[in-house]
Amino acid sequence: MKIRIQAEDLSFHYTDEEDNAISPEILKDLSLTLEAGSFVAVLGANGCGKSTFAKHMNGILIPTGGKMLIGEMDTADERYAYDIRQHVGMVFQNPDNQIVATIVEEDVAFGSENLGVPPEEIRQRVDDALKAVDMYAYRMHAPSQLSGGQKQRVAIAGIIAMRPSCIVLDEPTAMLDPKGRQEIMKTIRMLNQEYGITIVLITHYMEEAVQADRVIVMGDGNVLLDDVPEEVFSHVEEMKQAGLDVPQVTELVYELQKSGVQLDSRIITEEACTKALLELFA
Amino acid sequence: MLKDITIGQFFPGDSAVHKMDARFKLCMTLLFIVMLFMGKHLYSLIFGIVFCVLALVLSKIPFRLIWKSIRVLLPILAVTAVLDIFLIDGGDTVFKWHFIEITSDGVKTALLMVIRILVLLAGTSLLTYTTSPIALTDAIERLLNPLKKIHVPVHAFAMMMTIALRFIPTLLEETDKIMTAQKARGASFSEGNLLQRARSLVPILVPLFVSAFRRAEELATAMECRCYRGDVGRTKMRQLKAAGRDYAAMAVTLILFGTALVVKIIF
Amino acid sequence: MAVIEVKDLTYRYGIGTPFEKTAVDHVQLTIPTGAYVGIIGHTGSGKSTLIQHLNGLLQPTEGTVMLDGKDIWADKAEMRQVRFRVGLVFQYPEYQIFEETVFRDIAFGPKNMGLSEDEIHARVKEIAGIVGISDDMLEHSPFLLSGGQKRRVAIAGVMAMRPEVLILDEPTAGLDPRGREEILCEIDLYRKKTGATILLVSHSMEDVARHAEHILVMNKGSVFCYDTVQRVFSRAGELQKIGLAVPQITRVCAALRQNGLAIDENIYTVEQAKEQLLKLLRQKGVNRGC
Numbered sequence: 001m002k003i004r005i006q007a008e009d010l011s012f013h014y015t016d017e018e019d020n021a022i023s024p025e026i027l028k029d030l031s032l033t034l035e036a037g038s039f040v041a042v043l044g045a046n047g048c049g050k051s052t053f054a055k056h057m058n059g060i061l062i063p064t065g066g067k068m069l070i071g072e073m074d075t076a077d078e079r080y081a082y083d084i085r086q087h088v089g090m091v092f093q094n095p096d097n098q099i100v101a102t103i104v105e106e107d108v109a110f111g112s113e114n115l116g117v118p119p120e121e122i123r124q125r126v127d128d129a130l131k132a133v134d135m136y137a138y139r140m141h142a143p144s145q146l147s148g149g150q151k152q153r154v155a156i157a158g159i160i161a162m163r164p165s166c167i168v169l170d171e172p173t174a175m176l177d178p179k180g181r182q183e184i185m186k187t188i189r190m191l192n193q194e195y196g197i198t199i200v201l202i203t204h205y206m207e208e209a210v211q212a213d214r215v216i217v218m219g220d221g222n223v224l225l226d227d228v229p230e231e232v233f234s235h236v237e238e239m240k241q242a243g244l245d246v247p248q249v250t251e252l253v254y255e256l257q258k259s260g261v262q263l264d265s266r267i268i269t270e271e272a273c274t275k276a277l278l279e280l281f282a
Numbered sequence: 283m284l285k286d287i288t289i290g291q292f293f294p295g296d297s298a299v300h301k302m303d304a305r306f307k308l309c310m311t312l313l314f315i316v317m318l319f320m321g322k323h324l325y326s327l328i329f330g331i332v333f334c335v336l337a338l339v340l341s342k343i344p345f346r347l348i349w350k351s352i353r354v355l356l357p358i359l360a361v362t363a364v365l366d367i368f369l370i371d372g373g374d375t376v377f378k379w380h381f382i383e384i385t386s387d388g389v390k391t392a393l394l395m396v397i398r399i400l401v402l403l404a405g406t407s408l409l410t411y412t413t414s415p416i417a418l419t420d421a422i423e424r425l426l427n428p429l430k431k432i433h434v435p436v437h438a439f440a441m442m443m444t445i446a447l448r449f450i451p452t453l454l455e456e457t458d459k460i461m462t463a464q465k466a467r468g469a470s471f472s473e474g475n476l477l478q479r480a481r482s483l484v485p486i487l488v489p490l491f492v493s494a495f496r497r498a499e500e501l502a503t504a505m506e507c508r509c510y511r512g513d514v515g516r517t518k519m520r521q522l523k524a525a526g527r528d529y530a531a532m533a534v535t536l537i538l539f540g541t542a543l544v545v546k547i548i549f
Numbered sequence: 550m551a552v553i554e555v556k557d558l559t560y561r562y563g564i565g566t567p568f569e570k571t572a573v574d575h576v577q578l579t580i581p582t583g584a585y586v587g588i589i590g591h592t593g594s595g596k597s598t599l600i601q602h603l604n605g606l607l608q609p610t611e612g613t614v615m616l617d618g619k620d621i622w623a624d625k626a627e628m629r630q631v632r633f634r635v636g637l638v639f640q641y642p643e644y645q646i647f648e649e650t651v652f653r654d655i656a657f658g659p660k661n662m663g664l665s666e667d668e669i670h671a672r673v674k675e676i677a678g679i680v681g682i683s684d685d686m687l688e689h690s691p692f693l694l695s696g697g698q699k700r701r702v703a704i705a706g707v708m709a710m711r712p713e714v715l716i717l718d719e720p721t722a723g724l725d726p727r728g729r730e731e732i733l734c735e736i737d738l739y740r741k742k743t744g745a746t747i748l749l750v751s752h753s754m755e756d757v758a759r760h761a762e763h764i765l766v767m768n769k770g771s772v773f774c775y776d777t778v779q780r781v782f783s784r785a786g787e788l789q790k791i792g793l794a795v796p797q798i799t800r801v802c803a804a805l806r807q808n809g810l811a812i813d814e815n816i817y818t819v820e821q822a823k824e825q826l827l828k829l830l831r832q833k834g835v836n837r838g839c
Contacts (some may be wrong), residue, residue, distance in 0.1 A: 045725045046697060058507055082509050090507040093723070097497045098504035102415050102448045109519035111508035122519040138790040140294060144451040147592070158508065177592045178752050178794060204725045207797075243727035248755065248797040248819050255823045261830065270797060274804040277826065281810060281833060404709055456644075462606055463645045466637040467706060468661030485657065488647035492692065 003071040003087055003165045005057060005198070011065030012052055021064075026052045028221040029066065036165065037090050038198045039192045041209035041229070044218035045243030050202050053218070054170050057200065058228035060087040086115055089159030091169040095151035096143075104146075105130065105139040111162040122161070129157040132195075133187050149180025153187055160191070166198035167191065173205065185211065186280035206233070206245050210268045217242060230266035292414050298527055300414045304421035306528040310535045311409045317542050318398055318405075323549070326388065328399055329542040333535065334405045341412050351407040352400060359399055366392035415447040420520060437513035445501070453494065460489050509521035551618075552714055552746050553580040553603060553635075558612035560598055572598040574770040575612070580714070585740065585747045587761030589754065589793060594748055595770040600716050604635035614712075629721075633662050636712030640719050642703030643696065651702050652679075652687040658710040676709045679742065680735045697728040704732070708739055715739065716748040717834070721756065729753075733760050738834070754796045758782065758817040766793070783815040798822050 010030040014023040018188075026049045033041055044050045055061040056068045059075035066172040070087055073080040076185035089111075092098050105126050112122045114212045130136040133153040143151055152172055159167055168187065173181040185208055191197045201212060209215050217225040219242045225232045233239065233246045234256040246268075247252070253276070261280070267273050294300070299307070307350035308413050310333075318330035338348065410418070423440035431434050461471070464485045555578040563569045573595045580586060590596045601607040602614050605621050613620050621631045636658075639645070648654035651674055659669045664807050677687060680701040686694070691702050704720060708829065721729035733756060740747050751757050757764060757778070764781040766773040768791050774781055781788075785795040785803055795817070802816045802825075812829065817821050 017798075044788075045727055046695065057501075060503060060507060074824060082511070085507055085509045090504070094497075094500060096452055097500035098349060100448065100501070100505060101444060106416050106520070110505075110510075113517055113519060114509040114511065114515075116515040116517050117519055119519055119521050122517065126519060142451070143448065144455075162508065170722075179792070197749065206726075245726035249801060251819045252798060252822050254799075255819060256826060259823070259827055261827070269543060270801050270804065274808070275799050277801075277805060278808055278810070280830070345683045407828060459639065460645055462601070463639045463642065466604060466632055466639070467658040468632055468710070469643075469657075470629070473564075485645070489645050492647075493644055 004036050004069075004197075005032075005034040005058070005088070005166060005200075006069040007032045007053075007066070008069070009066060010053070010056065011062045012049075012056065012061060012063050015064065016256075026221055027063070028208050029054075030222050031066075032216070032223065032226075034166075034198060034200065035199075036198055037192070037196045038214060039189070039212045040201070040214045040216060041212035042200060042202045042216045042218060043206075043209055043242075044224075048218045048242075049221040050218045051170055053091070054168050054200070054202055057166070058090055059084045060090075082115070086111075086162050089162055089164040089167045090158060090180050091152070091155050091167065091172050093171040095148055095155055095175070098155050099151060099158075102142055103139075104135065104141050104143065107143065107154060108139075108157045108161050111158050115162060125161040125163070127243050129161040132160055132191070133157045142195045147180060148176045149183040151275055152176065152180065152184055156184075160195075160197075164197065166200065168202075170201040170202045171204065172201070173203065173208065173233060181205070181208070198268075202252075206247050210247060217244065230268055233268050234265040253275035291410065293343060293347065293411045294414075295342060295412065297340060297342040297412070299337060299343075299408070301525075301527070302412075302531060303522050303524045303528045304413050304417040305522055306524060306532055307409055307413055308418070308421050308425060310532060311406060313535050313539050314405050315402065317539055318402055320542055320546050322394075322396055324397075325543065326403065326545060329538045329545075330401050330405070331397075334401050334408070336517055336534075337405065341408055343408060343411050347411065348407060352403045355399070355403065359396055363392040363396050366395060379389055396536055415451070416444060417520070419443045419447070420475050420518070421522065424522060437516075449497070452497075453490070456493055457486065457490060460486050550582045551579045552582040554578070554615040554618070555599075555602070556613050556615070558599070558602060558614065559726050560595075560602065560607060561610045564610075571770055573602070576770075576772055578765070578772065578775065580748070582713075583744055583746055584763055585761045586749070586763045586765055587757030588748060588750045588753070588765045588767065589757060590767030590773070591792060594767040596767045597718060599767065600637065600718060600748065600750060603714070603716060604632045606632075606637070609612075612773050633658070633710045634712055635714045635716065636707040636710055638704050638707045638715070638717040638720055638723060642707075642720075643699035646691045646699060646706075647704055649683060649690060650688055651691045654702055655687075655705045658706055662710060666670060666723065672709045672711065673705075676705045676739075679708065679738050680705045681731070681783050697724055697731075700724065700728075700732065701735070704735070711743060712745060713743075714748065716744045716750075717754065718750045720749070721751070721753070729756065736760070754794055754799075754817075758796050758799075778817060779815040782817045785814075800833050 007030055010027050011022045011025060012027040013025050016022050027235050030053065042050050052061065056075065057065060059081055059229045062076050068075040070084045073084055075084055077209050081173050099107050100110050108129055109122050112125055129215050135150060135153050135157060138146065138150065173184050176184065188199055188201060189211065192199045200227065201208065203209055210229050212229060215227065215229045216223055217232060224242055225235060225238065233250045236246050236251060250269055253265060257263055257265060263276055265278055314330060314333050317333065318327065320326060326339045367384055367388045368382065370388035370391050371385055375383055376386055376389060377384040417439045423436055447501045469482060469485055558573055558576040559571065560573040560604060561569060561571050576599060588596050598607065600679065602609055608622060616631060622734065640749055646654050648657065655673045655676060656669050659672050680700060694702065717822055721732050736747060737744060737760060749757065749761060761778055763776065764778050765775045766781065773791065774784065782795055782799050785799050798819055799817050802812050802822060805812050806814060812825050816825060
């Protein structure tokens with residue numbers, strides 16, 4: 001199913017039982033539309049509200065102002081709570097703290113079991129999901145026997161088995177080594193391209209954001225920049241001010257431009273950079 | 283050192299015992315325990331021993347693994363046996379030297395106790411060795427299902443057990459890490475009197491608790507994100523289906539149990 | 550003068566079981582006093598095992614670890630002194646914080662050293678200044694701080710012992726780009742103020758390239774290479790063969806060179822690349838536009 005995610009003037013602060021604000025405004029009139037099937041990277045310094053925004057996408061948090069719509073479903077409407085969570089899956093930073101069961105395949109089944117899927121179908125979904133993330137050979141392992149990247153792939157499989165239309169990943173690679181990071185990025189791209197699943201990837205790694213079709217930069221509870229990666233990263237000064245980085249090649253191009261060299265500033269990959277520099281010398 | 287604990291561990295395998303329905307295994311283990319404690323005589327142990335040996339052979343679990351779990355308790359067992367031998371009076375005197383007197387009843391009680399406990403340990407560790415923790419929890423949940431009618435939170439207990447089992451290795455590893463890190467800051471855990479030693483645990487326990495709470499909170503959110511809402515409308519991938527081998531094994535167990543019962547009543 | 554000398558270090562674990570493994574295999578290593586060494590390698594390459602030997606948390610199966618020319622295992626009673634002199638910051642150090650106030654947590658190490666109250670106070674203040682912890686923050690509970698601030702408190706806790714050798718195992722893991730750079734600058738500042746030797750374990754080649762002077766590459770329990778940053782990155786091809794990344798800029802320069810551009814082979818920062826390219830452009834007399 002194709003489902004569009006829409007935030008309309010979203011505001012959020014934490015409240016106590018009597019609805020008094022007990023935190024400053026974390027999201028401030030945030031409006032965004034995420035098209036079905038897209039691959040969106042969300043960047044922002046710590047505390048910019050990106051994790052809070054992520055938790056709104058599946059109704060774990062309910063906006064204090066504005067609306068969050070998943071397709072036609074409003075997250076504030078309790079009747080939709082489980083439908084929304086089935087449609088929008090979440091993967092978190094620490095792979096250890098999201099695996100429930102003591103055996104890989106049991107954990108992958110957990111979500112589908114909660115949804116009340118018939119047993120034979122769960123079996124099928126679990127096998128499919130484990131094959132999709134390339135963890136089928138490990139289906140009988142205990143989570144403690146796996147590497148970080150493998151655990152994170154198990155967590156992703158658990159979400160895929162719920163047949164979501166969108167997966168939100170909140171810094172899924174922050175605790176992984178480079179090898180684990182590559183595994184996760186490969187899996188994410190495959191899910192987006194082959195399964196058509198909408199991907200929302202929150203990350204601190206620019207080389208990961210470069211792979212998305214769209215990059216949203218958040219700062220202070222709102223959107224600072226929102227465009228294709230080439231455009232977003234060409235705003236080198238703004239990115240640095242937001243506490244972020246740009247790929248080294250983009251920085252090089254920016255620095256050369258400052259010294260008067262004429263180059264296209266929309267360069268974010270090694271290949272494009274090499275090509276542009278060679279043309280300069282041709 | 284913390285990683286060496288094997289009690290309650292599962293050793294995956296493909297034997298008939300591994301494949302059995304955990305509910306049957308659990309019930310049979312209960313019958314086995316009753317069988318062991320039923321008789322007062324040495325020969326009444328024979329039924330429990332037969333059961334245990336049969337199960338052990340069929341499970342293809344190497345005896346050395348069973349021995350490993352038994353070994354831990356041997357010292358305690360030895361001490362109790364010695365106390366039994368010297369303190370229990372009755373029957374014929376087997377040995378006498380000054381005030382020390384060993385009677386046949388003492389020896390019998392000690393033997394009975396030692397064999398009983400050894401077989402008990404072997405049989406029950408066989409259950410955990412051949413049954414994955416999750417299958418075991420699952421079986422307990424299903425066997426206790428009738429209790430849900432009187433509002434016993436069976437599912438919640440089973441879930442808690444699963445999560446506890448899942449996080450034991452994680453928290454052990456974490457404890458190791460925290461200890462090493464505090465040692466690097468000059469903490470020592472083996473110096474001073476009792477009070478000082480207790481106090482030296484604070485730098486380990488506080489971070490451990492903080493981390494456990496953080497993990498619990500994150501896990502709760504992750505479970506919520508995966509539509510967890512207790513056992514309302516929940517299905518299970520693993521269907522426990524009793525097969526021919528389960529009924530056959532249960533029949534054998536019941537025959538053994540019945541015979542043991544008859545023997546107890548008659549003699 | 551070498552502050553640390555590792556001779557023929559081997560570490561095996563699980564000896565006598567089927568799980569026996571050699572984590573570190575006959576490693577020779579000399580760390581000059583005051584050096585800044587970046588340590589890189591895959592997970593399981595032995596780098597974490599190696600650094601835990603340098604302050605005696607692990608005992609070598611074979612070989613010796615010398616601190617200032619003395620075997621650290623020669624006198625076990627001196628081991629605590631070794632740990633104060635060789636400070637080790639583990640991964641995610643904020644998970645070891647336990648005291649009620651930031652001040653007391655930073656003071657834990659110095660207190661274990663048996664320093665006087667005044668000395669402890671002075672050290673905590675000094676280190677707090679280095680890692681950017683304000684005076685009023687010192688009286689707060691560390692558990693209420695943000696992730697990045699907690700990390701600083703934890704690092705300060707080791708720095709306050711004022712170790713001559715400071716080893717950090719991925720101190721920037723999980724932080725945002727600004728947080729990463731701040732921590733690395735604070736390490737530089739500590740080094741400048743104390744003249745300490747720094748060993749930085751990192752997965753980020755860019756970070757290592759910017760801050761370290763030497764690089765130790767570990768692979769499969771052995772030293773793959775150990776040299777200056779320039780010379781290590783000039784072997785980019787070999788590093789990539791064992792599955793390690795080199796900075797993006799180094800890869801671009803390698804590609805340019807392959808296409809016939811006369812650019813140096815040991816470029817690893819944007820700054821260097823820029824200078825080289827501008828120089829080459831001037832030589833070519835390429836029109837630099839406006």
